[in-house]
Amino acid sequence: MTTTLQTNPKTIIDLTDVVKDFGSFQALKGISATIREGEFFSLLGPSGCGKTTLLRLIAGFDHPTTGAIMIDGKPMEGIPANQRPTNMVFQSYAIFPHLSVADNVGYGLKKKKLSKAEIAAEVDKALSMVDLAGYDSRAAHELSGGQRQRVALARALVMRPKVVLLDEPLSALDKKLREQMQHELRALQQSLGITFILVTHDQEEALIMSDRIAVMFEGKIAQLASPEELYRRPATKRVASFIGVMNFLPASVTAQTNKTLSINIPALGNVDVSRSALPIGFFADDLREIGIRPEMLTVLFDPSDTAQNEVTAEVTSNTYYGDMTYYGVLLPGQTTPVTISMRNTAGRSIAKPGSTVRVGWGAESVVLFK
Amino acid sequence: MRALRKLTTINWLMIYAVAYMIFLYAPVILLPMFAFNDATIIAFPLSGFTTKWFSALWNTDALHGAVANSALVALITAVISTLLGASAARAAAQYNFPLKRGIIGFIMLPLVLPEIIVAVALLVMLMQLGLSLSLWTVVAGHVLICTPFSIAILSSAFAGMDRSLEEASFDLGENRWGTFRRITLPLIMPGVISSLLITFTISLDEFIIAFFLTGTDVTLPVYIWSQLRFPTKLPSVMALGTILLTVSVVMLILAEWFRRRAARRQGLDAQAGGGII
Numbered sequence: 001m002t003t004t005l006q007t008n009p010k011t012i013i014d015l016t017d018v019v020k021d022f023g024s025f026q027a028l029k030g031i032s033a034t035i036r037e038g039e040f041f042s043l044l045g046p047s048g049c050g051k052t053t054l055l056r057l058i059a060g061f062d063h064p065t066t067g068a069i070m071i072d073g074k075p076m077e078g079i080p081a082n083q084r085p086t087n088m089v090f091q092s093y094a095i096f097p098h099l100s101v102a103d104n105v106g107y108g109l110k111k112k113k114l115s116k117a118e119i120a121a122e123v124d125k126a127l128s129m130v131d132l133a134g135y136d137s138r139a140a141h142e143l144s145g146g147q148r149q150r151v152a153l154a155r156a157l158v159m160r161p162k163v164v165l166l167d168e169p170l171s172a173l174d175k176k177l178r179e180q181m182q183h184e185l186r187a188l189q190q191s192l193g194i195t196f197i198l199v200t201h202d203q204e205e206a207l208i209m210s211d212r213i214a215v216m217f218e219g220k221i222a223q224l225a226s227p228e229e230l231y232r233r234p235a236t237k238r239v240a241s242f243i244g245v246m247n248f249l250p251a252s253v254t255a256q257t258n259k260t261l262s263i264n265i266p267a268l269g270n271v272d273v274s275r276s277a278l279p280i281g282f283f284a285d286d287l288r289e290i291g292i293r294p295e296m297l298t299v300l301f302d303p304s305d306t307a308q309n310e311v312t313a314e315v316t317s318n319t320y321y322g323d324m325t326y327y328g329v330l331l332p333g334q335t336t337p338v339t340i341s342m343r344n345t346a347g348r349s350i351a352k353p354g355s356t357v358r359v360g361w362g363a364e365s366v367v368l369f370k
Numbered sequence: 371m372r373a374l375r376k377l378t379t380i381n382w383l384m385i386y387a388v389a390y391m392i393f394l395y396a397p398v399i400l401l402p403m404f405a406f407n408d409a410t411i412i413a414f415p416l417s418g419f420t421t422k423w424f425s426a427l428w429n430t431d432a433l434h435g436a437v438a439n440s441a442l443v444a445l446i447t448a449v450i451s452t453l454l455g456a457s458a459a460r461a462a463a464q465y466n467f468p469l470k471r472g473i474i475g476f477i478m479l480p481l482v483l484p485e486i487i488v489a490v491a492l493l494v495m496l497m498q499l500g501l502s503l504s505l506w507t508v509v510a511g512h513v514l515i516c517t518p519f520s521i522a523i524l525s526s527a528f529a530g531m532d533r534s535l536e537e538a539s540f541d542l543g544e545n546r547w548g549t550f551r552r553i554t555l556p557l558i559m560p561g562v563i564s565s566l567l568i569t570f571t572i573s574l575d576e577f578i579i580a581f582f583l584t585g586t587d588v589t590l591p592v593y594i595w596s597q598l599r600f601p602t603k604l605p606s607v608m609a610l611g612t613i614l615l616t617v618s619v620v621m622l623i624l625a626e627w628f629r630r631r632a633a634r635r636q637g638l639d640a641q642a643g644g645g646i647i
Contacts, residue, residue: 059541060541061537061540061541080540081537081540081541082540082541082542082543082544082545083543086541087541087542088537088538088541090534090537090538091534092532092534094532094534094535094537094538096535096538096539096553097535097557098556098557107539107542107544107552108542108543108544111542111543111544111548112543155538155542159542159543
């Protein structure tokens with residue numbers, strides 16, 4: 001069963017050209033995507049990008065202006081939220097304040113014609129799934145933020161949904177608890193094998209938890225890819241700057257063959273890259289800039305350190321983070337410094353502003369942009 | 371020195387506050403005083419304690435009719451204006467529609483319109499429509515002035531309610547009616563009770579509209595007014611007033627208690643926001 005899921009994942013949600021207008025404001029400008037059964041899928045973007053709107057359309061709280069949503073092979077047009085195989089964990093958790101934990105979790109089961117004993121058993125199972133066994137009779141106001149979040153999750157899972165929708169579920173928690181819940185949610189999702197769709201504006205959270213991420217800006221999907229691909233091969237400058245830090249440098253193509261592109265980067269030198277590094281729909285002549293991540297640039301402290309390519313540059317600033325130091329470095333012919341992150345090691349001092357250093361870099365770490 | 375100055379400031383404020391309270395409540399305190407006074411003439415010095423004016427009330431049949439009329443009018447008014455108020459409050463708190471402010475403003479207007487104008491206008495209109503005056507016309511007038519109070523009370527109940535609670539219920543398979551019954555109603559219930567109590571009290575005490583719009587059946591305040599023509603009945607009126615006063619105060623305290631309970635349930639600060647009393 002598991003192997004067939006992995007080798008041939010079934011589509012659980014199919015979005016076709018979904019548009020949503022709110023009066024004259026277009027919140028979604030044509031979203032098409034397929035979400036696979038059993039995957040952890042994230043909608044990532046800044047506030048106002050339409051990610052929550054899209055989630056609410058999938059849940060059935062709102063309806064698309066045009067376009068189609070299919071869940072588990074069935075068109076969802078005209079099907080209200082209470083008849084969809086999806087359940088939502090709300091940003092505010094929406095724990096019913098007048099009901100106990102057990103009554104909150106068992107709320108939806110009362111409509112399913114189960115006996116009292118069956119409901120109690122299901123509720124217990126769901127509560128132990130989220131590590132809240134024994135909290136049945138607690139009142140909502142006696143719970144901490146993290147516990148409320150777990151109750152909201154148990155209340156959704158107990159319905160055995162095909163898809164669990166999570167609307168920024170961790171944004172109200174403090175940093176430590178949030179990191180813990182990120183791992184727990186991911187582990188729970190993997191053990192249950194249910195599709196989770198997470199809405200978040202936190203790129204780190206999306207990278208940690210997801211199988212695939214749709215990055216959204218202004219009502220459109222800018223890129224849909226795995227976390228690694230998204231980080232390594234961002235399709236646009238905007239995606240690149242939204243996910244982590246990216247240094248941009250002017251560049252141009254000087255020569256091209258069937259397999260390789262010869263690129264001149266005034267700040268770093270000449271380099272040959274594989275044509276496969278070009279994003280889809282991107283012609284070599286369109287190249288205007290390259291991007292390189294701070295950790296892909298290396299300050300070569302020791303004279304014996306070597307790299308594929310080297311330039312000499314001047315340190316303009318350093319910021320000490322304990323485990324890491326972030327340098328501002330002015331590359332040859334540039335007016336704005338690039339950022340270089342270096343892991344701190346024993347016995348190595350930190351380069352002072354004004355000092356001259358050798359900077360090493362590799363051709364594979366170069367990302368191409370229009 | 372500074373402490374002294376502080377003290378004198380507070381003292382002036384205290385004097386003002388006490389004077390204000392005396393001005394406001396001294397006449398009200400006279401009511402029970404003379405209700406228990408053993409004399410027909412309403413004047414100091416008091417002559418002795420008696421409960422005979424209360425027993426006299428017990429034996430007045432016309433009064434019983436008026437009490438029954440008032441109770442009926444107040445009850446129906448409370449239910450209708452709370453229903454209307456709940457609908458309007460929900461619309462105002464949770465939905466956006468064109469001219470919303472204007473519409474809500476017009477509904478709230480009777481709150482500040484002089485009652486005599488409302489009463490005369492209603493009377494003229496009812497006459498034009500050829501309807502005969504009865505307790506029902508009084509109910510109609512009372513609903514008009516009570517609904518704004520109901521909206522004010524229930525608006526805070528709805529505004530404090532997280533909308534995602536209803537969505538969560540819907541998401542968990544419940545339909546709209548079930549969501550209202552299992553989530554919305556229990557959460558606004560204290561506000562509903564508070565609204566019922568306050569609108570009941572307003573209707574029970576209301577005189578002008580009842581005076582203009584009632585037919586042959588009179589309500590309690592109208593009955594009391596009619597009794598003022600007979601000086602010997604005055605102490606009985608005082609006794610009746612005392613009972614009405616007690617009932618009103620108890621109901622308003624209960625209403626406020628329920629409103630605060632509603633706020634607490636929703637995790638809001640009970641002191642802050644929305645209370646009209």
